Amino acid sequence: MRYAYAITTALALSGAAAVMTLEHPAGAQTAQNEPGAIQASAPRNGAPMSFADMVAKLQPAVVNISTTQRITVPQQQNPFQGTPFEQFFGNRGGGGGARTQEAQSLGSGFIISNDGYIVTNNHVVSAGTQGATVESITVTLPDRREFTAKLVGRDAASDLAVLKIQGTNFPFVHFGDSRQARVGDWVVAIGNPFGLSGTVSAGIVSAVNRVGIGPYDRFIQTDASINRGNSGGPMFDLQGNVIGINSQILSPTGGNVGIGFAIPAEQAKPIVDTLMKGETVTRGYLGIGIQPVTDDIAGALGTNKGKGEIVSRVEPGQPGERAGLRQGDIVTALNGQEITPEQTLTYLIARQKPGARVTLDVLRDGRRQQLSATVGTRPTEEEMQALTGRGFDPDAEEGAPNAPDSTSATLGLAVQPLTPQIARSLGLDPSVRGVVVAAVDPNSDAATKGLRRGTVITRVNTTPVASAADITRAVQAARAAGRTQVLLYVNVRGNSAFVGVDIDPRR
Structure with missing residues (x-):
């Protein structure tokens, strides 16, 4: 049987001092981290703190999660087919069809109610390979009891899932307030790295509000030991509250290098509550494409880097268009909260309830104004791909631009007008107006x-262009304003974006 471990976070703590005392014995009907059950006292003259009492109280609620998956594997073509040996060896070399095999994945989770609701990562209980299906989920408690779990709900965008096992009087833990976590605070993680159940590690909070690879990722970073199989396990503060769910690691080798990430409880708990009710997680949506204001974009527009985000696309009929947003607008704040690389517009809007009214601070053509928008409901990822996905091959010979009609030497480009025929060949709507780069x-x-x-x-600096002369005029206007760059709105392979390009000072 093949094992595919979930790669994620096992947060840890390394020693500082404090003494843990227990006010109440562990009780089946009482949360393992009931307020007041665990207290921290001052460290003793620099002696290392023991987490033993705390761990003894919390560990019964941390579980091992394993899934049985059925994977479809394509078979290789029979190497003896068509030869005199085919009748002797039959299909031993493979007949070009497909076969199935079983695999397992291992991860961690924690019980949040005495009737057996369990929180873990979505990727722990999802098929990890294309063509695979999850056939069963098994939960093993520290006392070695095993249960077949039901998947109550999952949310791929936040990488969270809720399971349910049948029974009562399970040990469980509480969520805490991750907003109180500070860089340098001690944390404790309990999980099952490499299937080694009940492993405890300790470390500190290395950073908060760390941006991940997804638009909704804002992690607590820790220097705790991180290894495969800790995914979905809890990260506790010193009061025994779950302030994070171990989720990802950053490692060039796949092993611990002291950089791990946990989903903050502040973000996780509302999603968990929604999934427990059998409901679908919804997120706010404006229907716009945005980009960071980079050095190039800031230089072209004469604004400040990192201040707000520029609107690169406005979907017709969506809340952003109804609010009056335009391509090239820079959104600097939402409801008075500044847009930054850590607090992006996508992240902040996603946290709004659909139907909520929000105020957007916008910089348009150097002038500041406010727009009011009614937040919509973000489509599913599949629906999003359908909205944005048209590709093309600009290097294809048929219909591609040939010799340019004119050039824009100041940018190092040779361009020609975009005709309906060329637009079609590039996968664009024939009504699109602009120029196409020929060299x-x-x-x-x-x-x-x-x-x-x-x-x-x-567009060049938000001005529509249809010829090389239009580009030249826009470049001259930028030079007259003392700028060394222009902002181009481009479409490449069906995707649109703003690109800041230097003006050649020699031309």
Whole structure:
């Protein structure tokens, strides 16, 4: 049987001092971390603190989770097919069809109610391989009791899932307030790395509000030991409250390098509560595409880097368009909260309830204004892909632009008007107006920024362009304003974005 361990966080603590005392014995009907049950006292003259009492109280509520998966594996073509040996060896070499095999994944979780609700990571209980299906989920308690778990609900975007096992009087723990966590605070993690049940580690909070790979990821970072199988396990503060769910690691080797991430309880608990009710998690949505204000974009627009986000796309009929947002607007705040690389507009809007009214601070053509929007409901990931996914090959010969009609030497580009025929060949709506790049000076900043033959340019510094002359005028206006860059709105392979490009000072 093949084992595929979930790679994620096992947060740990390394020693500082304090003494843990227990006011109440563990009781089946009382939360393992009932307020007042666990207290921390001052450390004794620098002696290392023991977590033994705390762990003894909490460990019974931390479980091992394993899934049995059925994986479809394509078979190789029979190497003897068509040869005199085929009748002797039959399909031993594979007949080009498919076969199934069983695999397991291991992770961690923790019980949050005495009737057996369990929190873990979605990826712990999801099929980890394309073509795989999860056939069963088994929960093993520290006392070696095993239960077949029911998947109550999951939310892939937050990587959270809720399970249920049948029974009563289970040990359980409480969520705490992760907003109180500070860099340098001690934390304790309990989990099952590599299937080794009941492993305890300790460390400190290394950072808070750490941005991950997803739009909704804001992690607590820790220097605790992180290894495979700790995914979904709890991270406790010194009062025994769950302030994080161990979820990811950052490692070039796949093992612990002291950088692990946990989903903060502040974010996890509302989602867990929703899943426990059998409901679907909803997130706010404006229907716009956004980009960070990078050095290039800030230089082209004469604004400050990192202050707000620029609107690169406005979906027709969506809340952003109804609110009056336009392509090229820079959104600087939502309900008075500043938009930053850590607090992005997508993240803040997603936390709004659909139907809520929000106020957007917008910078448009150098002037500040406020817009009011009614938040919509974010489509599913599949629906999002359907909204945005049209691809094309700009290097294809058929219909691609040939010799340019004119050039924009100041940017190192040769361009020609975008005709309906060219637009169709590039996978765009024939009504799109702009210019298409026919050649790029390999020594230009435009080439460095990724512009190439087939790139479509529709705006320069928010001004629509339809010819090389339009681009030249926009560049001259930027120079007159003392700027060394222009902001191009481009479409590459069906995806639109703003790109800041240097003006060649020699031309």
